[in-house]
Amino acid sequence: MSAVQLKDHPVWKDIQEYNTPDKIQAQIAFMVYMELCEDKGWWNMKTHLCQELSVVFLSGHASRNKPREIIIPMSADTVLNPAQIQTYILTVKIPDHHTNRREEIPDLKRHHVSDQTAMYINRKQAKTSNAETNEENNT
Template sequence: MAAAVMDAEGQEKVKVDGENWFLHHPKYTEMMSYGFEDKLQLRIAFLSYLDLCEAKNWWNVEIHPCHKLGMVFISGKQNKKGDLQLVLPISANTPLSNERLHEFTANVRLSDDETEGQNVETEPESESKAHCVVLAVSDSDSTTVYYRISDSLIPPDPPKQTLVQEVSKGKRKKRKAVFVAREPDEPVTDEENWDDEL
């Protein structure tokens, strides 16, 4: 517990030590003011907030309440000019189902006032503009793993194909693999004959 200490003006100050330092952090007290009952989720949200700010160096990181879920989520950008992403911190022991994941993507959203001037991340290839949420799954040892979920199917990136080129160095010829990204419908040309090269 924190010990009460008097400052020079005679006002009571709380002495912060290694065990209770986060209880007096401004962002943790902000989360406590939302009145949510799940203290574990608040603690995990605070640890995820610190991870995004300090370890991952995200920009414009903010904490928001989601009253429909009774949880706290985080918004921020991976880099200065990146899209705004929404992060929902959960415990590794949280039971998940398709319905629960759908509930997360349906309710974890910023209000219109909060998104003004922000580019909230959606998948550009999708015609329906899928809404994405990043789950920050934290274990009891504060290890956090991030998973991106969306409210619809998102087509995968096209597979990378390998070209084998012969590179001559002196008297010997050496084969070198080169990765070439191409559209899935693009045909392989004669000079890229795969069968006899592999």
């Protein structure tokens, strides 16, 4: 993608409005966004800003009937320790997005998109016992 096309793309303009200090991460987020939309056929892709971490992240559906996933674009050479991964899991959330369950089990995957890496956090709902479900229905 040429520089002219990049600066004129509406999603790139949205990402720039976040005014994050890490301009490289913002560019990687845009490249991952484009690859997921254009090459991988993801649905309903959106960009978000995690203000606490100053990170641009994405959300979308891998296919029409799959649940929404969170994608944290980062350089392919990024090394994360367990504490950093935990911070991402606990901090990066889709604004105004709520689940029906009290607990969620993150399914963390690391995928290569072109020469970049995107960390996917798929927050799957935890299975609850019938007793817990009945307790929730009675409250």
